[in-house]
Amino acid sequence: MLVEIAHFALAMALGLSLVQMIIPVWGVRRNDIALARVGEPAAIGVFVLLLFAFGVLMYAYAVSDFSVQNVAENSHSAKPMIYKLTGTWGNHEGSMLLWVLIMALFGALVALARTSLPDRLRAGTLAAQASVTVAFLLFILFTSNPFNRLDPAPPEGNDLNPLLQDLGLAIHPPLLYVGYVGFSITYAFAIAALIDGRIDAVWARAVRPWTLVAWIFLTLGISMGSYWAYYELGWGGRWLWDPVANASLMPWLAGTALIHSTIVMEKRDSLKVWTILLAILTFSLSLLGTFLVRSGVLTSVHTFATDPSRGLFILIILMLFIGGSLALFAWRAPMLRQGGLFAPVSREGALVINNLFLAAACATVFIGTLYPLALEGLTGAKISVGPPFFNATFLPLLIPLLLLLPFGQSMAWKRGDLLGTAQRLGVAIGIGILATVGIFAATYGGPVAAPLGIGLGVFLIASALWDLGERIIGRASGARAIWSRAVGLPRSAYGSALAHAGVGVTVIGIAATAWATEDIAVMKPGDRMTNGGTAIVLQQVFPRTGPNFRELVGRFRIEIDGKERGDIESTKRTFITRNNMQTTEAGIRTFGVSQVYVSLGEIQPDGSVGVRMYTKPLMLLIWIGSLIMGLGGALSITDRRFRVAAPAKARSPKGPQGSAGGPTPQPAE
Amino acid sequence: MLIWIIFAAITGACVIAVLWPLGRQSPRPVVSADARAMYEAQLHDIARDLDRGVISSADAELARAEVARRLIRAAREIDPASDVINEVTYRRRRAASAIILSTIPLVALSLYGAKGSPQMPAKPLAARLSTDPANIDLAVALSRVETHLQLNPTDGRGWEILAPIYLRTGRYDDAARAYANAAIHLGSTMERLVDVGEARVLAASGVVTADARAAFVEAGKLGPLNPKGVYYLAIARDQDGDRAGAIADLKALLASAPPDAGWSEMVSERIAVLEGKTPTPPTGADAVATLPPAERMTAIRGMVDGLAARLAAQGGSAEEWGRLVRARAVLGDKAAAQDALLRARIALAADPAGRASVETIARDSGLEVAP
Known part of the structure; x- marks a missing residue:
């Protein structure tokens, strides 16, 4: 019964979101505080309902209720409890539910932020955000319902993709989603400001903490995802310039530009139009990333299941929100009051340069990611845009940016x-x-x-x-x-x-x-592989049984500069619950901030194993x-x-300390 | 029933929460008083910084002037006419209340009504396993044992438990493999190898294949064969063309049977078939044929019911529908046969040729086929 109540709560969240989308706008237009305030309890209600729905789904995973289709398709009773729980968002439906849950969380926080936000802005923001929530709730209810039931319930579940059965799943997606979805709030702020036609330093100050929160989580999410890929995929790399990684990098670059441009807007009341545009673009790029990853346009470990109807739905959402907001921007932006002027060589100027470089870098990634897809769609030709392209285009933009950074600061x-x-x-x-x-x-x-x-x-x-x-x-x-x-x-x-x-x-x-090294050898127990001062000796190869897998373990002893430094284990796992799919668990030992990385390869008929050893100086x-x-x-x-609102010590022609051109004691960001 | 009360409670709570702000007769319009507050706080901070000596008095003056300019601009944007609450306001709020009161339940109930399954209970795995052994969910138990054995393939005892379950559910190949695994990990005995052989026979629809025979022969080397082994070797002999020898072996087996042996009847029936006294059952070499008559009928009915359930659930080819109709008719269940025909005609609505073939079969089976 809980599952059904959760399903009802999900439908109810859509009803409330509709109210949250419509009534506050009416209130703002008619200057009626009571109507404008309706968005607040609605936003909190949506969050409570979605939290309940998500909690129930998680519970269904915990108790292996295979009468829930989503659980049956993505869980297995033999799976360790932690992966049962994290498996809740290790699939398309559950992760979309997490997505709207986080969106609702931000909405509820905005609703509760009574002291720091002007009424009109809060009402408009809640309404704009609700429109995004409505679209995603419709998407979930009609194409990706996590509460579909199976009758009769299958005896056992399909289990989760073994690559996802890792602690990384507990960390990477929630962080990344808070980042992605956090930018929906800045987007909503921008839309509210455009509709209301009022954009000033108050706006910039109100938006800034939300942007920072989203940016922090996106930064951590991307970085943890990269570390996860590094140790789980067994290839010892960290960034492949693959479209999925790029999909998260683009909003990060735009978001980084945004947190810098809001500083200028807050301090100097200028760069308004650009800041609004960036806020719109950042979330649009988040949406685009979702579309690329979830529609089946790209196939990767993130895709889960491809279903054309989902792709179409997300495409419609994408066009509606990106197209709609850009149209609104084109219509309203020219009416914005321009702010203060500044010389090219100044903190503002430096921040503009920062923005230019970041935007250009973002555009580079955008082209490198979408051009092959567009080309394939139009002509059927498959081309691969990989590291060479990005090294040749992205790095030349990034290096001057980094060189100039301290000057601006x-x-x-x-x-x-x-x-x-x-x-x-x-x-x-x-x-x-x-x-x-x-x-x-x-x-x-x-x-x-x-x-x-x-x-x-x-x-x-x-x-x-x-x-x-x-x-x-x-x-x-x-x-x-x-x-x-x-x-x-x-x-x-x-x-x-x-x-x-x-x-x-x-x-x-x-x-x-x-300076990283890579060595490959076929080893038998007792064999030694050496690179520089680092050596590994294969001790033994033996089988072991886990909760839902069997594995072949290779145990190595590490010697650094002739001294024994403990053991390292790399394994090849066979997940019997998932058609005997194999994964490689790399063995990693950390010495300071450097790492030794050992990965098992093919097992030869004569009992010897292929082994890769990487040394990764300063990798961490x-x-x-x-x-x-x-x-x-x-x-x-x-x-x-x-x-608490505090000073913007602006318009002081010189640094307040009086030292000509000296640094001001102001926050530099 | 309870679930609908809960739905009603949730709906009520949501509607009340959203209507709450409308009920409060706040006279305050939406103005940017907050902006004023922010700039006033800024002025206050400038004064504080000046006191602490963080900024010079000249800079503080400049900053104050700037903040004041912004404050004046913000104050100018506030619309003084919006403070009024009048009849229009009340009418607007009543309209909003009506929208809220209708939208929320309507959206939630219609969407849930279209997609939900309110009558369906939760089925957590623990509950499905802990029901009393009499009506345990066999499929769940089976998959548990299977998972266990995939992880611990050397657990011979587990294989021995699993094998008869496979046999009973008609997964003969799996049963043969399970028996063989049990023999490998627990040691080969005559009984285990005979079981391997029997499962192989059943997998081959009752034919004693070379593989199956090898198992029986191997079993014979480990000790005197049990009746089951003797029986199957006799069938093998008949397959080789030595019908007389087969009959002799079976008769010897029958003679050695203890009076309460459950299998005597089956053996004597087989002898009758071999001697030509009973016609070979129409299912021919089917594994079902080796069962005693009562069990055979049950088994056949079970298979037909299974086919019916599968066709009802997933649909099927015209050939399968035809088979179902004929089987129902042959089993003498006229009503079920007519029902199967009706379902077949609905299912094959888009396939006139297939429908015609099913109708022909129905007519041949003595059913009434309405035009």
């Missing part, structure tokens, strides 16, 4: 001083060059580009810290003064410094992959860097000006 608002900024960054530049030269000398004969990359990363970190240090220490003298300035510095300043340093850490990790920095970025974003959200 320490430039003054409105009118900056390029030379002065460069002088202040001298130390950081010096450290970067020193790192490059030092590493180049130490690894002479190795890859040439890698030391440059490391130098860039070091430069980014050094300049972020230097800039922060200068703001704190500056001309202050004495520990007391320094302490008071350190406390007085807004948290968003620390946040931005941290986030930019995180970019540097990630850059170092990526650059260091040039890639993901640690993204964690630092996320942490920086989180710090920025806790900045007090988002909790």
